[in-house]
Amino acid sequence: MMLIGFSTGALAFADFRRALGMLQDEGVEAVELSALRMPEWFPLIDALGTLDLSSFKYVSIHLPSQMQVDEERSVAESLQHVPRSHPLIIHPDAISDFGFWREFQDRLCIENMDSRKPIGRTEGELDRIFDQLPDAQLCFDVGHAWRVDPTMNVAYGILKGYRDRIVQVHVSEVNSRSKHDILSYSTMQAFRDVAHMIPRVPLILETPVSPRDMCQEMNKVRFAFLPLTSSVLPSGSVATIRCGPNVSV
Amino acid sequence: MQQQSLIEPPSELNRLHETLDMELPNINGARMDALRFRSRFEAAVFGLTSEDTSIVVFGSLARDEFTDGSDVDWTLLIDGVADPKHLDLARQVKGTLESMDAKDPGQEGVFGNLAFSHDIVHQIGGEDDSNSNTTRRILLILESRAIGRRDSFNRVLNHVLSRYISEDPRFLQRDAQFQIPRFLLNDFARYWRTMAVDFAHKRRTRGGTGMAIRNIKLRMSRKLIFVSGLLGCFSVHLQLADAEKAALLTADNPSQEFVRHLRRVFAQTPLEILAAVVNRYHHLGPIGKKLFGAYDKFLGTLRDPSGRARLNSIAPGAAEADPLFQELRAYSHEFRDALLELFFDEKTGLDRLTRTDGVF
Numbered sequence: 001m002m003l004i005g006f007s008t009g010a011l012a013f014a015d016f017r018r019a020l021g022m023l024q025d026e027g028v029e030a031v032e033l034s035a036l037r038m039p040e041w042f043p044l045i046d047a048l049g050t051l052d053l054s055s056f057k058y059v060s061i062h063l064p065s066q067m068q069v070d071e072e073r074s075v076a077e078s079l080q081h082v083p084r085s086h087p088l089i090i091h092p093d094a095i096s097d098f099g100f101w102r103e104f105q106d107r108l109c110i111e112n113m114d115s116r117k118p119i120g121r122t123e124g125e126l127d128r129i130f131d132q133l134p135d136a137q138l139c140f141d142v143g144h145a146w147r148v149d150p151t152m153n154v155a156y157g158i159l160k161g162y163r164d165r166i167v168q169v170h171v172s173e174v175n176s177r178s179k180h181d182i183l184s185y186s187t188m189q190a191f192r193d194v195a196h197m198i199p200r201v202p203l204i205l206e207t208p209v210s211p212r213d214m215c216q217e218m219n220k221v222r223f224a225f226l227p228l229t230s231s232v233l234p235s236g237s238v239a240t241i242r243c244g245p246n247v248s249v
Numbered sequence: 250m251q252q253q254s255l256i257e258p259p260s261e262l263n264r265l266h267e268t269l270d271m272e273l274p275n276i277n278g279a280r281m282d283a284l285r286f287r288s289r290f291e292a293a294v295f296g297l298t299s300e301d302t303s304i305v306v307f308g309s310l311a312r313d314e315f316t317d318g319s320d321v322d323w324t325l326l327i328d329g330v331a332d333p334k335h336l337d338l339a340r341q342v343k344g345t346l347e348s349m350d351a352k353d354p355g356q357e358g359v360f361g362n363l364a365f366s367h368d369i370v371h372q373i374g375g376e377d378d379s380n381s382n383t384t385r386r387i388l389l390i391l392e393s394r395a396i397g398r399r400d401s402f403n404r405v406l407n408h409v410l411s412r413y414i415s416e417d418p419r420f421l422q423r424d425a426q427f428q429i430p431r432f433l434l435n436d437f438a439r440y441w442r443t444m445a446v447d448f449a450h451k452r453r454t455r456g457g458t459g460m461a462i463r464n465i466k467l468r469m470s471r472k473l474i475f476v477s478g479l480l481g482c483f484s485v486h487l488q489l490a491d492a493e494k495a496a497l498l499t500a501d502n503p504s505q506e507f508v509r510h511l512r513r514v515f516a517q518t519p520l521e522i523l524a525a526v527v528n529r530y531h532h533l534g535p536i537g538k539k540l541f542g543a544y545d546k547f548l549g550t551l552r553d554p555s556g557r558a559r560l561n562s563i564a565p566g567a568a569e570a571d572p573l574f575q576e577l578r579a580y581s582h583e584f585r586d587a588l589l590e591l592f593f594d595e596k597t598g599l600d601r602l603t604r605t606d607g608v609f
Binding site for chain 2: 157193
């Protein structure tokens, strides 16, 4: 069973409640609660206990991508009340003090970065992060790896070195302005090149889509990551069926 | 911005001193000169490059064979959204080099300007693969270094090598007799013959001016580039232990793994690639002494301003009677003969590889 879901930030900017409603309407069973900007963080944490997440088989939380040192400390402290079952996704360049994060051990997932960032882009650069956080896991962002190297050689290197640590995969196209975009055919073909190396973990879409396009985008993910069962890109007709969140393979 | 970097192996030339127990003052001196110039250049263009643009140097500066009289062959490699300001950036690079008293690139116009990834990646073979495009592509693999950010450089190099490997994957099957990338090897061979034919073309179009130095370079440094390409293509057989070879062939994606292998091999200079073979097989010591001894003397002449100037000024038709030219030609014969011994050496298996893929 492969879970496919969305990041709330991709569906509804800074409005996780609306995004959760969209996902529940479509029967999607995996979600990443996203608070990429600092002002979004505490409202999300404060609301967490009140959200009905019972329909989701997988829930992860994406921490702010930029934090001052004092903010970093308070974000780390605020995580004490987050259920242990929710993986915590963090950008390595958001960390200024690894000491705040070591105690989270394997709950913490380092995300590989795109080419704009100075660290965490390649296997070698991730080595240096995992030296500091030896128990941390990996959120493999396949779009970031593709942006760094469209031949997928960098993706191959990351997967070769760290596939055993992968907890979830971020899926999107990262365009020339380094923004998340919907998946294109050539990018899907590139993803297929390494799909067989990715363990069966939740695939979280970061593509900005309207509710009407969610199913179409999830089917593209099936095409890209289940190459053994999908040799032909699903036709437009799939958009008329309910998403049917999980794929048995 | 921190650069992405490959982990470069320790220099095989350092090990070569122990292997051969001989001094190579000119090879070492040229290496130091190259390093110093690249460091100055790197500092001078700090902040100019971006995710989409890399300054790439070729020729003796990239090969660690730099001398005071060397041209600085460079290009602004663009792999990204088209931007008219890229031309301004190229002018900045040119101005920076002028302020460093660097010699301009050659007259052919292959270097010293913009180069776009699309042609380099897409036009391998066929009518649109021009002489300049082939030169940029092959030299990108065999003798290039990025100055400043290397994002574009890494992407384009991965793309080019991926094309040679993924479009010719039969050699990576375990039952293949030889693990040799023939598409790539054929392009190296084509480029070597192109350089030889272009030598004749330039002799005609330039009325023989500068023929002597071009002739010696063809016999030595240009030939060395081809040699390093051949050795790179043979490297699975020459440089990998059985377990490493098996790991490559059974990798999750042998094509990707092979690209990584080639990136490691070609991150070395041509002299280092040659030195790696000599270092690995001790019985090649006498051949190594001839090879590196002759090359060191060749570089010695180029490093000597008066020797270089004299070589440059030999009049058309006068080379046969010129003692310096004859001396260098004798070194080139030593180099050639040692290469023949190397490539037909039985213990390394190079004879079999050469007969199978190096001739026809």
